Amino acid sequence: MMPRIVAFIPAHNEEKSIRDCLAGLADQTLPKYVQLDIFVIADNCNDRTEEITFEAARDFGLNVIVLTTKNNKQRKVGALNTAWKYIYGDPLAIYFKEKSEYQELYQQSIKAILGMDADSRLAPGALKNLWDDLMSQRNIGGVMAKYTMRLPKKKKLLSKDDVHYEEKIESGEYGGPMARWWTHQQKQDMASWLLNLQYHGGSTYVLGGQATLFRPEALQEVVDKNKLDGPWQNDSDVEDMLLTWQLQKLNWKTLISPKARCFVDSMRNYHSFRQQRNKWQAGTVDLLTNKQLNVHTTHKWRLWRSQIKFLLDLTVRVLFVLLLAVSIATDQFYWSWIWITPIILASILNTILAIKTPMHRPIDVILAALLISPEIYLWVNLITFCQVWLDKLSAHKKDGWANQYKAERGATKSKLGLGLFTFSLIVGIIIYLCVRYREFLTSEPVQQAIYPYLMSGWIFLTYLTIIASIAMIYQIWTLRARHKA
Incomplete structure (x- = not known):
């Protein structure tokens, strides 16, 4: 069986963005003799996320598997772990189920796991860059792409006579001056953070969930050492930061890629921005002060x-x-x-x-x-x-x-x-x-x-x-x- 990269994409009511996310994966140049399998986790969806995913997979010629969750209480964490258990098994299962020869071979063929958000899009060539970075050293546990917020198109470019005017505005592709201003401030803030990390060697204290390529052995070690049922934990509002600290605790390197880029959506107004930053800031403070989690990072200072x-x-x-x-x-x-x-x-x-x-x-x-x-x-x-x-x-x-x-x-x-x-x-x-x-x-x-x-x-x-x-x-x-x- 050929070596492969598998992508985990949790999608909760992402009918507006999932096609663009998959289009970005279709644009990628894969490493030689490496295949790509995509797992879209339709998490408690009540929209057309699954339908649009299948349509996009057919249109782009992608190998997509859709997993559906019902009554998932752990949101993104639960969705990601659903995909993990589908491949690597559920240690909480009551009955032991022996893996078939095909399942064993498939599991062994996975050389990298790409964690992505459904509203992210990889720039052309990004996946190959992430792969090269991950495979450059044996002790690298994860490599994150550089994030750039997508600037909304000018709202005034749309004619109000356009029969699709309301649909285009609702899609978030267009925005007014304030939405564009908010987006740039977040983009500049992200640029400052990335430049600072690169100046200090490229090591990061958070492998962002928008687009990170993990080494499967590193994630498996986190599961085994911490007796978890999946690599991602619901003990923090910043599950990606918690996972990064656990990788560092086990002496895995966590880096940002100098070349790979991922375009992500921004918060378009003051209120949504505040709520997002409240979550990030509260999660960071909780990790810094919560001794019960027993995690640390080389970036704590x-x-x-x-x-x-x-x-x-x-x-x-x-x-x-x-x-x-x-x-x-x-x-x-x-x-x-x-x-x-x-x-x-x-x-x-x-x-x-x-x-x-x-x-x-x-x-x-x-x-x-x-x-x-x-x-x-x-x-x-x-x-x-x-x-x-x-x-x-x-x-x-x-x-x-x-x-x-x-x-x-x-x-x-x-x-x-x-x-x-x-x-x-x-x-x-x-x-x-x-x-x-x-x-x-x-x-x-x-x-x-x-x-x-x-x-x-x-x-x-x-x-x-x-x-x-x-x-x-x-x-x-x-x-x-x-x-x-």
Whole structure:
């Protein structure tokens, strides 16, 4: 039996995207004498996912096996493990079932397992690149493709007289200015992360579920060592990160491919983006703090450093706004041109990142240089950071997957409007009080009482800003390398 790659594609109501995903696999150039089998797991579907999968398999000439789950409570994890058990058997089965000679040969013929999302599409040649990377060393357990968010086409290109107008809008292929802006911010964020990983050797602490090629022996060792019924676990909202840490614990290398690219869908609005990032951030924090899972990563300090950076960014901004407001209210504000240094560094850093982001637009570079887009995007992530750590201290555990699914299909509403209104109202009240009681606030006794605290605050802020500036200089230095995002 010829060696083969098998692809696991969990698909929960993915009738709009599964054909494009399979079209991407049909575009691939397979390694010499290697076959490709595709397992699409129709997970609790109530749409036309299965029907469209069979149609696409016939049209593209692909060898596709459709597995159907019913009442799967573990969502993506359960779907992936369904495909695994179909090939490698279910250790929880009550009755022992001896494998046929064909099953044994088929299992032995599998040299790589591709885990993909149904809304992802591999770039031409990506699978061959992933294969070459995986087979370059015996101790590589998994190789992940570089992810690039697909920018929606301009909504205004569609004529409202088009009989398929509503259908095309609903497909997500087209989007307005805000959807395109959100997509680019996520794409630039991903580019920054990929460039940083490549600068530090290409090792990654998460093999993303969108497109990763695994070595079967590595996954089997995770199952055996941890006494699992499948490689993927439901103990974390970030099952791909948990699996990566388990591979690293068993001394398997986990890398990103320098060439393979995968195009993935982005979150098109504030609400769905927040819910996705809440899930990711909460899952990461849980892995870092949950000792019961007994997993570790060589990148643990890098993840903690990321959390510290969020805290530093939040502290600097909140402290600056507070000190600035009190200084102006008490007429004790003095401008110094040295304060523009971190602003210039941030502008340079974000401009370089925008330029290095694949398929960027001129407007993206301009907004990055003016720090408009990076600052808005950072504040959204800081809100997520605060919410996740506050939820960590509460007794109630949220279902990240369920919240993300509801946000994506519009079942829940964003509180952004209410938040902005409340913030504007508080700012307006503070400004009104400062104007009304200006004589009192600018009186000498009040100024003398507040001055020592203001000086201490500005000094502390200066030290924090110096630390943040050094971090930006270091990041600018790393971007000089000729790595591609």
